[in-house]
Amino acid sequence: MDAPANRTVQSVGQGREGELLEVAMGPQHPSTHGVFRMDVVLDGETVVKLKPVFGYLHRNHEKIAENTSYLGSMPYTDRLDYFCSLSNNWAYALSVEKLAGLQVPERAEYIRLITAELTRVLNHTCLVGFLLQDMGALGTPLMYAFREREKILDLIESLTGARMMCNYMRFGGCRCDLPAGWLDEAKKVVAEYPRFLDEFDKLLSGNEILMARTQGVGKLSAELAISAGITGPMLRASGVDYDLRKVDNYGIYSRYPFRVPLGDHGDVYDRYMIRMLEMRESLKLLEPALNDIPDGPVVDPKAKLRGFRPKPGEAYGRIESPKGELGFHLISDGSPNPYRYRVRPPSLINLTILEDMCLGQTIADAVITLGSVDIVLGEVDR
Amino acid sequence: MLGTGILKGMAVTAKNFVGSYHDSEHPLTTSEYPEQRIAPKENARQFPFLVHDTEDAMKGLRCVACQICEKECPPQCIYIVKSKDKRADYKGQMQLYPVTFDIDLSVCMSCQICVEVCPFEAIKMDTEFELSNTDRFGGLLVNKHQLAKPNEHYRKIHPTEAAVSDASLAVEVAKAQAKAKADVEAKAKAAAEAKAKAEAAAAAGPIGTAPTAPAPKPTAPAAASAAPPAA
Amino acid sequence: MPLETIEQILARAEAAVPGAQLTIVKNDSPCAQHSLAVDVEHAYAVAQFLRDDPQLRLDYCSNVTGVDYLDAELSEKVKVKKLVDGVEKEVEEVKKTQRAGYLEAVYHLYSMALKHGPVILRQRTPGRADPVRVTSLTPLWRSAEFQEREVFDLYGVLFDGHPDLRRILMWDGFKDYPMRKDYVEPDDYEYEPTPHDEVLARAKAHQAAREVGA
Numbered sequence: 033m034d035a036p037a038n039r040t041v042q043s044v045g046q047g048r049e050g051e052l053l054e055v056a057m058g059p060q061h062p063s064t065h066g067v068f069r070m071d072v073v074l075d076g077e078t079v080v081k082l083k084p085v086f087g088y089l090h091r092n093h094e095k096i097a098e099n100t101s102y103l104g105s106m107p108y109t110d111r112l113d114y115f116c117s118l119s120n121n122w123a124y125a126l127s128v129e130k131l132a133g134l135q136v137p138e139r140a141e142y143i144r145l146i147t148a149e150l151t152r153v154l155n156h157t158c159l160v161g162f163l164l165q166d167m168g169a170l171g172t173p174l175m176y177a178f179r180e181r182e183k184i185l186d187l188i189e190s191l192t193g194a195r196m197m198c199n200y201m202r203f204g205g206c207r208c209d210l211p212a213g214w215l216d217e218a219k220k221v222v223a224e225y226p227r228f229l230d231e232f233d234k235l236l237s238g239n240e241i242l243m244a245r246t247q248g249v250g251k252l253s254a255e256l257a258i259s260a261g262i263t264g265p266m267l268r269a270s271g272v273d274y275d276l277r278k279v280d281n282y283g284i285y286s287r288y289p290f291r292v293p294l295g296d297h298g299d300v301y302d303r304y305m306i307r308m309l310e311m312r313e314s315l316k317l318l319e320p321a322l323n324d325i326p327d328g329p330v331v332d333p334k335a336k337l338r339g340f341r342p343k344p345g346e347a348y349g350r351i352e353s354p355k356g357e358l359g360f361h362l363i364s365d366g367s368p369n370p371y372r373y374r375v376r377p378p379s380l381i382n383l384t385i386l387e388d389m390c391l392g393q394t395i396a397d398a399v400i401t402l403g404s405v406d407i408v409l410g411e412v413d414r
Numbered sequence: 415m416l417g418t419g420i421l422k423g424m425a426v427t428a429k430n431f432v433g434s435y436h437d438s439e440h441p442l443t444t445s446e447y448p449e450q451r452i453a454p455k456e457n458a459r460q461f462p463f464l465v466h467d468t469e470d471a472m473k474g475l476r477c478v479a480c481q482i483c484e485k486e487c488p489p490q491c492i493y494i495v496k497s498k499d500k501r502a503d504y505k506g507q508m509q510l511y512p513v514t515f516d517i518d519l520s521v522c523m524s525c526q527i528c529v530e531v532c533p534f535e536a537i538k539m540d541t542e543f544e545l546s547n548t549d550r551f552g553g554l555l556v557n558k559h560q561l562a563k564p565n566e567h568y569r570k571i572h573p574t575e576a577a578v579s580d581a582s583l584a585v586e587v588a589k590a591q592a593k594a595k596a597d598v599e600a601k602a603k604a605a606a607e608a609k610a611k612a613e614a615a616a617a618a619g620p621i622g623t624a625p626t627a628p629a630p631k632p633t634a635p636a637a638a639s640a641a642p643p644a645a
Numbered sequence: 646m647p648l649e650t651i652e653q654i655l656a657r658a659e660a661a662v663p664g665a666q667l668t669i670v671k672n673d674s675p676c677a678q679h680s681l682a683v684d685v686e687h688a689y690a691v692a693q694f695l696r697d698d699p700q701l702r703l704d705y706c707s708n709v710t711g712v713d714y715l716d717a718e719l720s721e722k723v724k725v726k727k728l729v730d731g732v733e734k735e736v737e738e739v740k741k742t743q744r745a746g747y748l749e750a751v752y753h754l755y756s757m758a759l760k761h762g763p764v765i766l767r768q769r770t771p772g773r774a775d776p777v778r779v780t781s782l783t784p785l786w787r788s789a790e791f792q793e794r795e796v797f798d799l800y801g802v803l804f805d806g807h808p809d810l811r812r813i814l815m816w817d818g819f820k821d822y823p824m825r826k827d828y829v830e831p832d833d834y835e836y837e838p839t840p841h842d843e844v845l846a847r848a849k850a851h852q853a854a855r856e857v858g859a
């Protein structure tokens with residue numbers, strides 16, 4: 033195959049041999065959030081070239097799914113973005129429901145909204161912790177974040193049976209109903225959460241070191257963000273108003289008012305702030321949803337667990353996962369296994385412009401720029 | 415003023431440090447495992463086990479070796495060999511049983527799909543998680559003797575779920591018994607009718623043959639009713 | 646503003662790009678996301694039209710996928726008029742057609758400016774024999790860069806005009822294309838405690854090899 037040759041250092045540093053330094057950061061590097069490598073070319077401390085390299089965690093999830101029944105792929109979706117398994121479950125269930133034309137009962141829609149928003153809070157909490165860790169604020173912010181995250185994980189465990197690998201949603205609903213007393217516990221956690229956010233704001237948002245370190249770093253313009261298909265908080269930090277919860281109106285998001293925070297500068301600080309604000313909006317969504325949840329069945333009685341065979345056709349379903357647009361493209365040929373199963377991974381596509389954001393910055397800024405993208409390698413590599 | 419942000423931040427850390435020992439509402443969040451243990455959540459799931467009903471674990475396994483779970487398990491970590499003979503299950507129906515039932519815990523991903531698809535309430539999720547082992551392969555490959563646990567264990571770890579499962583089993587058993595009873599009654603009724611017919615036929619037929627006839631068989635009326643024209 | 650129907654888009658794209666061969670690919674599932682198939686030569690022009698047309702403004706390419714279709718025999722029921730015993734009758738016959746296999750690159754396009762979508766664009770290759778080529782749309786949408794690399798990596802579709810077409814998930818020395826439907830896994834057997842079915846057959850083969858070698 034005649035693929036274009038690998039571009040190497042020589043093409044960048046023509047005539048400057050000996051002055052440029054090529055460094056492979058990773059795959060085992062504490063700042064790369066997993067087994068991820070950045071091949072950077074440095075002029076002194078300045079990045080002149082950066083190529084992300086991944087695939088260390090590649091297991092060909094899509095091929096596995098094409099050899100497994102529709103139901104059998106559900107637990108594998110947990111392992112894509114292992115922080116947000118409930119969002120992944122929802123995206124997959126939504127796509128299959130589009131493909132097979134299943135209806136989701138009212139109560140299940142509420143449970144889905146609640147669990148997805150809890151997951152968003154959980155993901156953003158971890159991310160701000162990790163981002164601060166990348167900046168050198170070792171330990172404290174991350175431990176505070178993990179302390180809060182654990183409260184949500186406790187809720188998720190008592191609902192789904194597992195902290196992270198939930199495998200909870202089913203085509204046409206959810207696997208089981210809420211356990212007794214769950215709603216009260218959830219209300220308590222939601223009511224307590226702003227205390228943590230206020231504390232975190234006090235601890236960090238006005239902190240001079242944080243501002244000096246992040247403002248004006250890793251800038252991304254709105255035009256480039258749109259063209260590069262950036263989604264989620266990163267896109268909105270660049271000032272583009274595009275949130276699938278508003279655009280697609282999937283689930284029951286249209287019933288409750290919430291705001292979509294937008295940034296001005298598209299730098300790392302904006303991305304940090306967007307996440308802090310999004311958490312507050314999610315809590316605002318959770319409060320009424322926890323109060324309004326109706327009684328009823330949690331799964332479409334027409335949905336079959338075994339022997340599920342959608343009619344031939346295809347569907348693309350997408351949701352606003354905490355990291356961006358998570359989509360599943362499914363093609364059915366009428367057999368029990370999908371003919372084509374494709375995941376649109378937001379983490380991978382948000383990495384497209386990593387080089388553009390890092391060029392001309394110092395290597396330390398490249399680290400926090402990567403941190404602000406919010407990647408999970410389970411999803412990048414699939 | 416430059417530095418206020420930092421001072422505020424320091425105040426927060428100090429408050430958290432002191433608070434974790436003295437604030438009763440926001441105490442320390444960690445616990446000293448393994449000395450302190452937190453009870454598992456009721457819904458918690460780790461790895462599957464097989465439920466048995468009677469004292470003798472191997473005789474009372476509910477599993478009928480239908481192999482549905484083996485087929486549906488996404489990473490294919492269940493291995494079942496069916497028996498050649500049959501034995502009575504909890505409903506009194508003759509069923510197969512598993513000669514071999516292995517689960518490879520090093521492959522199992524605790525997804526609970528086997529539990530969901532099993533139509534016989536035979537496999538359930540355990541909450542045991544301390545399974546570390548020095549033998550990576552053999553030590554984590556568990557057979558049916560290690561997997562079998564009594565129904566009381568299930569009731570203990572998942573009381574709500576077990577109540578539902580027990581109730582549905584009770585319904586099944588009641589149905590089976592009712593059906594068996596109905597079957598017996600229907601048989602008795604059919605037999606009685608046949609007998610009556612046979613007697614009637616015999617009364618019409620030549621004396622001496624019918625009264626000595628043995629217990630009525632389905633064929634008896636036909637034979638008896640064929641008799642009169644000849645007489 | 647709601648999106649035009651696929652037929653309207655097709656008509657306008659044909660008018661805007663003379664010579665383009667566009668067909669509608671029907672989708673029978675309840676969501677009815679139909680798609681446009683375009684020939685490889687005119688794919689770039691059609692895509693540019695879709696992106697820049699003021700009524701469509703599909704500025705956001707969300708998803709790029711490859712799909713592999715093997716050679717297949719399609720059977721279709723057709724009604725034919727036939728003379729049966731001298732009388733003309735309508736008879737149902739199963740008509741078999743050979744479909745040559747092909748590879749496909751699928752693009753899901755949305756508009757962030759007008760908030761509509763999806764419009765699905767498919768480029769089909771004439772056959773499956775290497776090299777299979779389609780036109781890269783990375784110059785129009787940067788988001789296609791990594792995804793087209795992935796389709797190249799896993800399906801072996803070459804994208805003409807892609808700036809940096811390298812393997813992305815598999816390592817550089819890897820030879821085959823694992824997502825193709827006729828891909829054969831390499832026989833790199835590892836000991837598994839519960840082998841059954843095909844795995845058991847492979848395990849036995851390896852066992853035999855070891856014993857012979859010992």
Ligand code: SF4
Pocket residue numbers: 476477478479480481482483484494531532533534535536537
């Ligand atoms: S555990 Fe259940 S599904 Fe599995 S073989 Fe036994 S009866 Fe069948």
Ligand code: SF4
Pocket residue numbers: 461462486487488489490491492517521522523524525526527528529
């Ligand atoms: S829990 Fe999942 S992986 Fe484990 S045996 Fe059951 S079906 Fe298989």
